[in-house]
Amino acid sequence: MRDFFKRIIGQYRHVPQPIFLLVLSGLTLHLVTSSFMLILNIYMSKMGYPDDQIAYFTSFRFLGVLLFAFPMGLFIKGKRLKPFFVISAIVIPLSSLLMIEAVQIGNMLLLKSCFFGWGFGMMLMQVCVLPFIMRNAPEASLSESISLNFSTWSSALLIAGFTIAMLSSFGNFSALGITFPWDEYHILKVIIILSTLSTALLLKIEEVKPPPVTRTGLTSLFDYDWDLIFKSVVPTILIAVGAGLTIPFINLFFFNVFGIDSEQFSLIGSATAILVFSAALTVPLIRRKFGYKIAITLSQALSIFFLVMMALTELVADVPGVVFVAILCYIFRQPLMNMANPMTSELVMKYVGEKNQELISALTSSIWSGSWFISAKIFQYLRAMNLPYYRIFLITAGLYCIGVVLYYLLILDYQRREVLLKRIEHASPTH
Numbered sequence: 001m002r003d004f005f006k007r008i009i010g011q012y013r014h015v016p017q018p019i020f021l022l023v024l025s026g027l028t029l030h031l032v033t034s035s036f037m038l039i040l041n042i043y044m045s046k047m048g049y050p051d052d053q054i055a056y057f058t059s060f061r062f063l064g065v066l067l068f069a070f071p072m073g074l075f076i077k078g079k080r081l082k083p084f085f086v087i088s089a090i091v092i093p094l095s096s097l098l099m100i101e102a103v104q105i106g107n108m109l110l111l112k113s114c115f116f117g118w119g120f121g122m123m124l125m126q127v128c129v130l131p132f133i134m135r136n137a138p139e140a141s142l143s144e145s146i147s148l149n150f151s152t153w154s155s156a157l158l159i160a161g162f163t164i165a166m167l168s169s170f171g172n173f174s175a176l177g178i179t180f181p182w183d184e185y186h187i188l189k190v191i192i193i194l195s196t197l198s199t200a201l202l203l204k205i206e207e208v209k210p211p212p213v214t215r216t217g218l219t220s221l222f223d224y225d226w227d228l229i230f231k232s233v234v235p236t237i238l239i240a241v242g243a244g245l246t247i248p249f250i251n252l253f254f255f256n257v258f259g260i261d262s263e264q265f266s267l268i269g270s271a272t273a274i275l276v277f278s279a280a281l282t283v284p285l286i287r288r289k290f291g292y293k294i295a296i297t298l299s300q301a302l303s304i305f306f307l308v309m310m311a312l313t314e315l316v317a318d319v320p321g322v323v324f325v326a327i328l329c330y331i332f333r334q335p336l337m338n339m340a341n342p343m344t345s346e347l348v349m350k351y352v353g354e355k356n357q358e359l360i361s362a363l364t365s366s367i368w369s370g371s372w373f374i375s376a377k378i379f380q381y382l383r384a385m386n387l388p389y390y391r392i393f394l395i396t397a398g399l400y401c402i403g404v405v406l407y408y409l410l411i412l413d414y415q416r417r418e419v420l421l422k423r424i425e426h427a428s429p430t431h
Contacts, residue, residue, distance in 0.1 A: 009281075011141075011144050011284055011285070012141075012144050012148060012281075014138075014140060014141045014144070015137070015141050015144050015145050015148060016136055016137060016138075016141070016145070018132075018136050018205045018206055018207055019132075019133060019136055019137055019145045019148070019149070020148075021201050021202070021204055021205045022085065022129065022132060022133075022149070022202070022205060023148050023149055023151075023152055024201050025085065025089060025198040025199075025201040025202045026125065026129065026149065026152040026198075027152040027155055027156050027159075028156075028194065028195050028196075028197045028198040028201070029088070029089060029092050029093075029125065029195055029198050030152050030153050030155075030156030030157075031156045031159060031160050031191050031194055031195050032092055032093065032096045032191060032192055032195045033122065033153075033156070034153065034156040034157040034159075034160040034161075034269070034273075035160040035163075035164060035187070035188055035191045036096070036188070037157070037247075037248070037251070037269075038157070038160060038161060038164060038251060038262070038265060038266050038269050039164060039184045039187070039188070039251070039262040039265070039266065040100075040184075040188070041054050041058075041248075041249065041251050041252050041255075042184065042251055042252075042255055042261065042262045042265070043100075043103065043183075043184035043185065043188070043262070044057075044103055045252070045255065046184070047103055047104070047106075049103075051249075051252055051256075051380075051383040051384075052380045052381070052383050052384040053380075054249075054252070055248075055249065055376045055377070055379045055380035055383065056376075056377075056380050057111055057112060057115050058115065058248055058376045059115075059372075059373050059376035059377055059380070060112045060115035060116045060119065061115040061116070061118055061119035061122075061372075062119055062244075062368075062370065062371075062372040062373035062376060063116060063119065063373050064115075064116040064117065064118070064119025064120040064122075064123060065119045065120070065122065065123040065126070065365055065366060065368070065370070066366055066370040066373050068120060068123055069123050069126075069127055069362045069363070069365040069366035070362050070363060070366050071362075072084075072123065072124070072127045072128075072362055073127055073358050073359045073360075073361060073362020073363065073366075074358075074359065074362070076127065076128060076131065076358055076362075077210075077358045077359075078210050079210060080207055080210060081128040081131065081132045081135075081207060081210075082202065082205050082207055084124045084127075084128045085124070085125065085128060085132075085202045085205070086199060086202050086203065087121075087124055088121045088122070088124035088125040089196075089198040089199040089202055090121075090199060091117060091118075091120060091121030091124070092118060092121035092122065092125075092195065093192050093193075093195045093196050094117075095114045095115075095117035095118040095120075095121060096114070096118055096188075096192045096195075097189065097192050098110065098113075098114045098117075099111065099114035099115065099118060100185055100188050100189060100192075102114055103185075104185060123365055126361075126365040126368075127361055127362045127365045128361075129149060129361075130146070130149075130345060130349065130357070130361040131357055131358045131361050132207065133145045133146055133149060134349060134354070134357050135207070135208055135210060136207060136208055142346065143283070143284035143287060143288070143342075143346060144284050146342045146345055146346050147280050147281065147283040147284055147342045148280075148281075149342070150280050150283075150338070150341050150342040150345075151276075151277050151280035151281060153276070153338070154272075154273040154274075154276030154277040154280060154335075154338065155273070155277050156273075157269050157270065157272070157273035157276070158270050158273035158274055158277060160191060160266070160269075160270075161266040161267060161268075161269040161270030161271075161273060162266075162267075162270050163187070163190075163191060164187050164191075164262065164263065164266035165263050165266045165267045165270070167182040167186075167187045167190070168182055168183075168187065168262065168263040168266070169263070170182050184262055223355060224355070224356050224359055225352065225353065225355075225356055228351060228352045228353070228356065229352055229356055229359065229360055229363065231351075231410060231413065232348045232351055232352055232360060232410060233360070233363055233364070233367055234406055235403040235404075235406035235407045235410060236344075236348075236364055236367050236368070236403075237367050237371060237403075238399045238400070238402050238403035238406065239399070239400060239403040240367050240368045240370075240371035240372065240375075241371040241374065241375055241399055242375075242395070242396035242397070242398075242399030242400045242403070243368075243371075243372070243375075243396065244368075244371050244372035244373075244374070244375025244376060244379075245375045245378060245379055245392050245393070245395060245396045246307070246392070246393055246396045248372065248376065248379075249379055250330070251265050252389075253314075253389045253393075254268075254326070254327075254330075256389075257313075257314050257317050257326075257389060258317060258323045258326065260323075268327055268330065268331065271331055272330065272331045272334045272335070275331065275332075275334065275335040276334050276335045276338045276339075278335070279335035279336070279338065279339035280338065280339060280342065282339075283295075283339055283342050283343060286339075287343050287346075292343060292347050292411045292414070292415075293408065293411050293412075293415075295340075295343055296340050296343050296344060296347070296407055296408075296411065297404055297407065297408050297411075299336045299337070299339050299340045300336070300337060300340050300400065300403075300404045300407070301404060302332075302336045303333045303334075303336035303337035303340075303400075304397050304400045304401060304404070306329045306330075306332045306333035306336065307329070307333050307393060307396065307397050307400070308393075308394065308397050309325070309329045310325075310326050310329035310330050310333065310393070311389070311390040311393035311394055311397070312390060313325055313326040313329070313390075314388055314389055314390040315390060344407060345364075347410070347411065347414060348360060348364070348410075349361075350414070351410065351413075351414045351417075379392065
Protein backbone atom coordinates (compact mmCIF):
# COMPACT_ATOMS: atom_id res chain seq x y z
CA MET A 1 0.00 0.00 0.00
CA ARG A 2 2.85 2.36 0.86
CA ASP A 3 4.47 1.71 -2.52
CA PHE A 4 1.15 2.40 -4.22
CA PHE A 5 0.88 5.83 -2.57
CA LYS A 6 4.53 6.58 -3.31
CA ARG A 7 3.88 5.74 -6.93
CA ILE A 8 0.90 8.08 -7.08
CA ILE A 9 2.65 11.00 -5.34
CA GLY A 10 5.83 10.41 -7.34
CA GLN A 11 3.94 11.14 -10.55
CA TYR A 12 3.55 14.77 -9.52
CA ARG A 13 7.24 15.57 -8.91
CA HIS A 14 7.75 16.65 -12.52
CA VAL A 15 4.84 19.10 -12.68
CA PRO A 16 6.38 22.51 -13.59
CA GLN A 17 6.58 25.19 -10.89
CA PRO A 18 4.30 27.70 -12.70
CA ILE A 19 1.52 25.10 -12.69
CA PHE A 20 2.05 24.38 -8.99
CA LEU A 21 1.74 28.11 -8.24
CA LEU A 22 -1.38 28.33 -10.39
CA VAL A 23 -2.87 25.32 -8.59
CA LEU A 24 -2.18 26.85 -5.16
CA SER A 25 -3.74 30.16 -6.18
CA GLY A 26 -6.72 28.32 -7.61
CA LEU A 27 -7.05 26.47 -4.31
CA THR A 28 -7.35 29.71 -2.35
CA LEU A 29 -9.94 31.09 -4.77
CA HIS A 30 -11.91 27.84 -4.68
CA LEU A 31 -12.19 28.27 -0.92
CA VAL A 32 -14.80 30.92 -1.70
CA THR A 33 -16.59 28.84 -4.33
CA SER A 34 -16.68 25.70 -2.18
CA SER A 35 -17.79 27.51 0.99
CA PHE A 36 -20.53 29.21 -1.01
CA MET A 37 -21.62 25.84 -2.37
CA LEU A 38 -21.75 24.42 1.14
CA ILE A 39 -23.61 27.14 3.04
CA LEU A 40 -24.55 30.18 0.92
CA ASN A 41 -27.94 28.76 -0.07
CA ILE A 42 -28.63 27.76 3.53
CA TYR A 43 -27.58 31.25 4.68
CA MET A 44 -29.93 32.86 2.14
CA SER A 45 -32.73 30.46 3.12
CA LYS A 46 -32.35 31.47 6.77
CA MET A 47 -32.45 35.12 5.71
CA GLY A 48 -35.89 34.51 4.20
CA TYR A 49 -35.07 33.88 0.54
CA PRO A 50 -37.25 31.05 -0.93
CA ASP A 51 -35.76 28.33 -3.18
CA ASP A 52 -36.95 29.88 -6.43
CA GLN A 53 -35.48 33.28 -5.51
CA ILE A 54 -32.14 31.71 -4.55
CA ALA A 55 -32.08 30.00 -7.96
CA TYR A 56 -32.92 33.35 -9.59
CA PHE A 57 -29.90 35.08 -8.05
CA THR A 58 -27.65 32.06 -8.66
CA SER A 59 -28.44 32.26 -12.38
CA PHE A 60 -26.65 35.62 -12.58
CA ARG A 61 -23.40 33.91 -11.60
CA PHE A 62 -23.58 31.78 -14.73
CA LEU A 63 -24.77 34.68 -16.89
CA GLY A 64 -21.45 36.45 -16.28
CA VAL A 65 -19.58 33.50 -17.75
CA LEU A 66 -22.05 32.91 -20.57
CA LEU A 67 -21.66 36.43 -21.96
CA PHE A 68 -17.87 36.69 -21.83
CA ALA A 69 -16.34 33.20 -22.06
CA PHE A 70 -16.50 32.80 -25.86
CA PRO A 71 -15.08 36.27 -26.67
CA MET A 72 -12.39 35.66 -24.05
CA GLY A 73 -11.40 32.43 -25.78
CA LEU A 74 -10.77 34.37 -29.00
CA PHE A 75 -9.05 37.23 -27.18
CA ILE A 76 -6.46 35.19 -25.21
CA LYS A 77 -5.07 33.31 -28.23
CA GLY A 78 -1.42 34.35 -28.55
CA LYS A 79 -1.48 36.37 -25.31
CA ARG A 80 0.10 35.83 -21.91
CA LEU A 81 -2.44 34.54 -19.40
CA LYS A 82 -0.97 35.68 -16.08
CA PRO A 83 -2.69 39.13 -16.13
CA PHE A 84 -6.11 37.48 -16.47
CA PHE A 85 -5.41 35.25 -13.47
CA VAL A 86 -4.46 38.30 -11.38
CA ILE A 87 -7.66 40.13 -12.35
CA SER A 88 -9.64 37.04 -11.38
CA ALA A 89 -7.91 36.93 -7.98
CA ILE A 90 -9.02 40.51 -7.33
CA VAL A 91 -12.57 40.28 -8.66
CA ILE A 92 -13.64 37.05 -6.92
CA PRO A 93 -12.95 38.06 -3.27
CA LEU A 94 -14.27 41.60 -3.80
CA SER A 95 -17.56 40.56 -5.42
CA SER A 96 -17.99 37.73 -2.87
CA LEU A 97 -17.54 40.09 0.07
CA LEU A 98 -20.08 42.54 -1.35
CA MET A 99 -22.43 39.64 -2.06
CA ILE A 100 -22.81 38.48 1.54
CA GLU A 101 -23.31 42.10 2.59
CA ALA A 102 -26.06 42.40 -0.02
CA VAL A 103 -27.74 39.27 1.36
CA GLN A 104 -27.54 40.75 4.86
CA ILE A 105 -29.14 44.09 3.95
CA GLY A 106 -31.49 42.71 1.30
CA ASN A 107 -30.21 44.85 -1.58
CA MET A 108 -31.47 42.96 -4.64
CA LEU A 109 -29.66 45.02 -7.29
CA LEU A 110 -26.32 44.72 -5.51
CA LEU A 111 -26.90 41.00 -5.00
CA LYS A 112 -27.49 40.40 -8.71
CA SER A 113 -24.46 42.52 -9.61
CA CYS A 114 -22.22 40.60 -7.20
CA PHE A 115 -23.33 37.20 -8.48
CA PHE A 116 -22.61 38.48 -11.99
CA GLY A 117 -19.16 39.81 -10.97
CA TRP A 118 -18.33 36.57 -9.16
CA GLY A 119 -19.18 34.61 -12.30
CA PHE A 120 -17.04 36.94 -14.42
CA GLY A 121 -14.06 36.42 -12.11
CA MET A 122 -14.48 32.65 -12.20
CA MET A 123 -14.77 32.80 -15.98
CA LEU A 124 -11.34 34.41 -16.30
CA MET A 125 -9.79 31.57 -14.28
CA GLN A 126 -11.74 28.77 -15.99
CA VAL A 127 -11.12 29.89 -19.56
CA CYS A 128 -7.39 30.47 -19.11
CA VAL A 129 -6.33 27.59 -16.87
CA LEU A 130 -6.36 24.68 -19.35
CA PRO A 131 -4.63 26.63 -22.18
CA PHE A 132 -2.00 27.67 -19.60
CA ILE A 133 -1.42 24.03 -18.63
CA MET A 134 -1.27 22.89 -22.26
CA ARG A 135 1.36 25.56 -22.97
CA ASN A 136 3.50 25.02 -19.86
CA ALA A 137 3.28 21.27 -19.14
CA PRO A 138 5.40 18.72 -21.05
CA GLU A 139 3.56 15.70 -22.44
CA ALA A 140 5.09 13.44 -19.78
CA SER A 141 3.40 15.38 -16.95
CA LEU A 142 0.30 16.63 -18.79
CA SER A 143 -2.14 14.20 -17.14
CA GLU A 144 -0.70 14.99 -13.72
CA SER A 145 -0.92 18.74 -14.32
CA ILE A 146 -4.57 18.56 -15.40
CA SER A 147 -5.48 16.22 -12.53
CA LEU A 148 -3.71 18.45 -10.01
CA ASN A 149 -5.69 21.40 -11.29
CA PHE A 150 -8.96 19.52 -10.88
CA SER A 151 -7.97 18.43 -7.38
CA THR A 152 -8.01 22.06 -6.20
CA TRP A 153 -11.80 21.99 -6.03
CA SER A 154 -11.93 18.98 -3.72
CA SER A 155 -9.03 20.28 -1.64
CA ALA A 156 -10.78 23.62 -1.19
CA LEU A 157 -14.02 21.84 -0.34
CA LEU A 158 -12.21 19.80 2.31
CA ILE A 159 -10.57 22.85 3.89
CA ALA A 160 -13.72 24.98 3.69
CA GLY A 161 -15.89 22.20 5.12
CA PHE A 162 -13.69 21.65 8.16
CA THR A 163 -13.26 25.41 8.64
CA ILE A 164 -17.02 25.95 8.61
CA ALA A 165 -17.65 23.07 10.99
CA MET A 166 -14.87 24.18 13.36
CA LEU A 167 -15.92 27.83 13.49
CA SER A 168 -19.60 26.87 13.87
CA SER A 169 -18.71 24.78 16.93
CA PHE A 170 -17.12 27.80 18.65
CA GLY A 171 -20.46 29.55 19.14
CA ASN A 172 -19.59 33.22 19.74
CA PHE A 173 -16.38 35.20 19.22
CA SER A 174 -15.36 37.88 21.72
CA ALA A 175 -12.30 40.15 21.58
CA LEU A 176 -11.60 43.81 22.36
CA GLY A 177 -15.20 44.41 23.33
CA ILE A 178 -16.52 42.97 20.06
CA THR A 179 -18.83 39.95 20.15
CA PHE A 180 -20.44 38.18 17.23
CA PRO A 181 -21.72 34.65 16.52
CA TRP A 182 -19.90 32.26 14.20
CA ASP A 183 -22.84 32.09 11.82
CA GLU A 184 -22.82 31.70 8.03
CA TYR A 185 -22.30 35.44 7.47
CA HIS A 186 -19.14 35.76 9.59
CA ILE A 187 -17.69 32.40 8.51
CA LEU A 188 -18.01 33.30 4.83
CA LYS A 189 -16.34 36.64 5.50
CA VAL A 190 -13.29 34.94 7.08
CA ILE A 191 -12.95 32.52 4.14
CA ILE A 192 -13.21 35.35 1.62
CA ILE A 193 -10.39 37.20 3.37
CA LEU A 194 -8.22 34.05 3.20
CA SER A 195 -8.81 33.84 -0.56
CA THR A 196 -6.98 37.14 -1.13
CA LEU A 197 -3.69 35.22 -0.72
CA SER A 198 -4.11 34.03 -4.30
CA THR A 199 -2.88 37.35 -5.74
CA ALA A 200 0.56 37.00 -4.09
CA LEU A 201 0.94 33.48 -5.49
CA LEU A 202 -0.07 34.48 -9.00
CA LEU A 203 2.42 37.36 -9.13
CA LYS A 204 5.26 34.81 -8.76
CA ILE A 205 4.28 32.88 -11.89
CA GLU A 206 6.57 32.92 -14.92
CA GLU A 207 4.92 31.58 -18.08
CA VAL A 208 6.33 30.53 -21.41
CA LYS A 209 5.88 32.74 -24.41
CA PRO A 210 2.53 32.00 -26.11
CA PRO A 211 2.47 30.70 -29.70
CA PRO A 212 2.10 33.40 -32.40
CA VAL A 213 -1.28 34.16 -33.96
CA THR A 214 -1.72 34.59 -37.71
CA ARG A 215 -5.19 36.13 -37.60
CA THR A 216 -7.18 37.87 -34.87
CA GLY A 217 -10.78 38.95 -34.33
CA LEU A 218 -13.72 37.39 -36.14
CA THR A 219 -11.56 36.37 -39.12
CA SER A 220 -9.74 33.91 -36.83
CA LEU A 221 -12.95 31.88 -36.57
CA PHE A 222 -12.09 30.36 -39.97
CA ASP A 223 -8.89 28.87 -38.49
CA TYR A 224 -10.73 26.43 -36.21
CA ASP A 225 -11.85 22.85 -36.88
CA TRP A 226 -15.53 23.26 -36.13
CA ASP A 227 -16.45 19.66 -36.86
CA LEU A 228 -14.12 18.43 -34.11
CA ILE A 229 -15.24 21.18 -31.74
CA PHE A 230 -18.92 20.37 -32.27
CA LYS A 231 -18.42 16.67 -31.58
CA SER A 232 -16.53 17.40 -28.37
CA VAL A 233 -18.98 19.92 -26.89
CA VAL A 234 -22.29 18.08 -27.36
CA PRO A 235 -21.76 15.59 -24.49
CA THR A 236 -20.49 18.46 -22.33
CA ILE A 237 -23.74 20.35 -22.91
CA LEU A 238 -25.86 17.42 -21.71
CA ILE A 239 -23.69 16.75 -18.66
CA ALA A 240 -23.61 20.46 -17.80
CA VAL A 241 -27.38 20.99 -18.05
CA GLY A 242 -27.97 17.99 -15.82
CA ALA A 243 -25.35 19.08 -13.30
CA GLY A 244 -26.84 22.57 -13.16
CA LEU A 245 -30.13 21.12 -11.95
CA THR A 246 -28.45 19.34 -9.05
CA ILE A 247 -25.02 20.51 -7.87
CA PRO A 248 -25.78 24.16 -6.94
CA PHE A 249 -28.87 23.11 -4.97
CA ILE A 250 -27.83 19.82 -3.35
CA ASN A 251 -27.53 21.53 0.04
CA LEU A 252 -31.15 22.65 -0.24
CA PHE A 253 -32.15 19.01 -0.82
CA PHE A 254 -30.47 17.89 2.40
CA PHE A 255 -31.64 20.96 4.33
CA ASN A 256 -35.31 20.81 3.33
CA VAL A 257 -35.75 17.02 3.07
CA PHE A 258 -33.62 15.81 5.99
CA GLY A 259 -33.06 18.99 8.04
CA ILE A 260 -29.27 18.90 7.65
CA ASP A 261 -27.92 22.35 8.60
CA SER A 262 -24.75 24.22 7.55
CA GLU A 263 -22.41 22.62 10.09
CA GLN A 264 -23.50 19.06 9.30
CA PHE A 265 -23.51 19.54 5.53
CA SER A 266 -20.04 21.09 5.69
CA LEU A 267 -18.73 17.96 7.42
CA ILE A 268 -20.40 15.81 4.77
CA GLY A 269 -18.80 17.98 2.09
CA SER A 270 -15.40 17.59 3.72
CA ALA A 271 -15.72 13.82 3.92
CA THR A 272 -16.70 13.79 0.27
CA ALA A 273 -13.80 16.06 -0.64
CA ILE A 274 -11.29 13.59 0.81
CA LEU A 275 -12.53 10.93 -1.60
CA VAL A 276 -12.71 13.39 -4.51
CA PHE A 277 -9.15 14.56 -3.86
CA SER A 278 -7.85 10.99 -3.59
CA ALA A 279 -9.68 9.99 -6.77
CA ALA A 280 -8.28 13.00 -8.63
CA LEU A 281 -4.70 12.08 -7.73
CA THR A 282 -5.15 8.53 -9.03
CA VAL A 283 -6.61 9.66 -12.37
CA PRO A 284 -3.32 9.58 -14.36
CA LEU A 285 -2.59 6.06 -13.11
CA ILE A 286 -6.12 4.84 -13.86
CA ARG A 287 -6.19 6.51 -17.26
CA ARG A 288 -2.91 4.92 -18.33
CA LYS A 289 -3.89 1.48 -17.00
CA PHE A 290 -7.46 1.22 -18.33
CA GLY A 291 -7.63 3.85 -21.07
CA TYR A 292 -10.25 6.51 -21.66
CA LYS A 293 -12.96 4.05 -22.68
CA ILE A 294 -13.22 2.14 -19.41
CA ALA A 295 -12.00 4.84 -17.00
CA ILE A 296 -14.42 7.54 -18.17
CA THR A 297 -17.57 5.56 -18.93
CA LEU A 298 -17.44 3.24 -15.91
CA SER A 299 -16.84 6.02 -13.38
CA GLN A 300 -19.65 8.14 -14.84
CA ALA A 301 -22.08 5.21 -15.01
CA LEU A 302 -21.52 4.36 -11.34
CA SER A 303 -21.96 8.01 -10.34
CA ILE A 304 -25.35 8.07 -12.11
CA PHE A 305 -26.42 4.98 -10.16
CA PHE A 306 -25.63 6.65 -6.83
CA LEU A 307 -27.37 9.88 -7.92
CA VAL A 308 -30.56 7.95 -8.67
CA MET A 309 -30.38 6.13 -5.34
CA MET A 310 -29.87 9.41 -3.49
CA ALA A 311 -32.81 11.04 -5.28
CA LEU A 312 -35.17 8.19 -4.42
CA THR A 313 -34.48 8.55 -0.69
CA GLU A 314 -36.82 11.56 -0.73
CA LEU A 315 -39.72 9.16 -1.29
CA VAL A 316 -38.96 7.39 1.99
CA ALA A 317 -37.49 10.32 3.91
CA ASP A 318 -39.53 9.48 7.03
CA VAL A 319 -38.07 5.97 7.31
CA PRO A 320 -35.47 5.84 10.13
CA GLY A 321 -31.92 5.70 8.86
CA VAL A 322 -32.68 6.58 5.24
CA VAL A 323 -30.85 9.89 5.70
CA PHE A 324 -27.61 7.90 6.05
CA VAL A 325 -28.33 6.15 2.76
CA ALA A 326 -28.74 9.55 1.08
CA ILE A 327 -25.49 10.80 2.61
CA LEU A 328 -23.54 7.70 1.55
CA CYS A 329 -24.90 7.93 -2.00
CA TYR A 330 -23.84 11.57 -2.16
CA ILE A 331 -20.38 10.79 -0.76
CA PHE A 332 -19.78 7.98 -3.28
CA ARG A 333 -21.28 9.82 -6.24
CA GLN A 334 -19.05 12.88 -6.01
CA PRO A 335 -15.60 11.26 -6.51
CA LEU A 336 -16.90 9.00 -9.28
CA MET A 337 -18.27 11.85 -11.37
CA ASN A 338 -15.42 14.25 -10.56
CA MET A 339 -12.63 11.82 -11.41
CA ALA A 340 -13.96 11.71 -14.98
CA ASN A 341 -13.55 15.49 -15.41
CA PRO A 342 -9.75 15.63 -15.82
CA MET A 343 -9.89 12.65 -18.17
CA THR A 344 -12.61 14.14 -20.36
CA SER A 345 -10.78 17.49 -20.39
CA GLU A 346 -7.53 15.86 -21.48
CA LEU A 347 -9.39 13.78 -24.07
CA VAL A 348 -11.13 16.81 -25.54
CA MET A 349 -7.95 18.92 -25.60
CA LYS A 350 -6.09 16.18 -27.49
CA TYR A 351 -9.08 15.43 -29.73
CA VAL A 352 -9.46 19.01 -31.01
CA GLY A 353 -5.72 19.67 -31.42
CA GLU A 354 -3.42 22.53 -30.41
CA LYS A 355 -4.90 25.31 -32.53
CA ASN A 356 -8.40 24.77 -31.12
CA GLN A 357 -7.50 24.52 -27.44
CA GLU A 358 -8.07 28.13 -26.31
CA LEU A 359 -11.43 28.19 -28.03
CA ILE A 360 -12.56 24.81 -26.70
CA SER A 361 -11.60 25.90 -23.18
CA ALA A 362 -13.70 29.05 -23.59
CA LEU A 363 -16.59 27.13 -25.11
CA THR A 364 -16.50 24.57 -22.31
CA SER A 365 -16.66 27.30 -19.66
CA SER A 366 -19.40 29.06 -21.60
CA ILE A 367 -21.35 25.83 -22.01
CA TRP A 368 -21.10 24.93 -18.32
CA SER A 369 -22.16 28.37 -17.19
CA GLY A 370 -24.74 28.84 -19.91
CA SER A 371 -26.21 25.46 -19.15
CA TRP A 372 -26.17 26.16 -15.43
CA PHE A 373 -27.84 29.52 -16.08
CA ILE A 374 -30.60 27.72 -17.98
CA SER A 375 -30.70 24.96 -15.36
CA ALA A 376 -30.97 27.47 -12.52
CA LYS A 377 -33.96 29.02 -14.29
CA ILE A 378 -35.52 25.59 -14.81
CA PHE A 379 -34.89 24.70 -11.16
CA GLN A 380 -36.43 28.04 -10.15
CA TYR A 381 -39.64 27.33 -12.05
CA LEU A 382 -39.83 23.66 -11.06
CA ARG A 383 -39.45 24.46 -7.36
CA ALA A 384 -41.98 27.31 -7.71
CA MET A 385 -44.35 24.59 -8.97
CA ASN A 386 -43.45 22.52 -5.86
CA LEU A 387 -41.93 19.75 -7.96
CA PRO A 388 -40.08 17.42 -5.53
CA TYR A 389 -36.30 17.26 -5.61
CA TYR A 390 -36.17 13.60 -6.63
CA ARG A 391 -37.92 14.28 -9.94
CA ILE A 392 -35.48 17.07 -10.74
CA PHE A 393 -32.52 14.81 -9.91
CA LEU A 394 -33.91 12.03 -12.10
CA ILE A 395 -33.96 14.49 -15.01
CA THR A 396 -30.26 15.06 -14.28
CA ALA A 397 -29.63 11.31 -14.34
CA GLY A 398 -31.33 10.99 -17.74
CA LEU A 399 -29.23 13.77 -19.24
CA TYR A 400 -26.09 12.23 -17.76
CA CYS A 401 -26.87 8.87 -19.39
CA ILE A 402 -27.10 10.41 -22.85
CA GLY A 403 -23.91 12.41 -22.24
CA VAL A 404 -21.98 9.31 -21.19
CA VAL A 405 -23.02 7.47 -24.36
CA LEU A 406 -21.83 10.41 -26.47
CA TYR A 407 -18.51 10.53 -24.62
CA TYR A 408 -18.09 6.82 -25.38
CA LEU A 409 -18.62 7.52 -29.09
CA LEU A 410 -16.15 10.42 -28.90
CA ILE A 411 -13.53 8.12 -27.38
CA LEU A 412 -14.02 5.61 -30.21
CA ASP A 413 -13.60 8.38 -32.78
CA TYR A 414 -10.45 9.65 -31.04
CA GLN A 415 -8.96 6.15 -30.99
CA ARG A 416 -9.74 5.65 -34.69
CA ARG A 417 -8.04 8.95 -35.55
CA GLU A 418 -4.99 8.06 -33.46
CA VAL A 419 -4.62 4.72 -35.25
CA LEU A 420 -4.97 6.42 -38.63
CA LEU A 421 -2.32 9.05 -37.77
CA LYS A 422 0.13 6.36 -36.69
CA ARG A 423 -0.40 4.46 -39.95
CA ILE A 424 0.26 7.63 -41.93
CA GLU A 425 3.44 8.32 -39.94
CA HIS A 426 4.77 4.78 -40.51
CA ALA A 427 3.88 4.99 -44.21
CA SER A 428 5.75 8.30 -44.71
CA PRO A 429 9.15 8.20 -46.56
CA THR A 430 11.07 9.27 -43.44
CA HIS A 431 10.25 5.91 -41.69
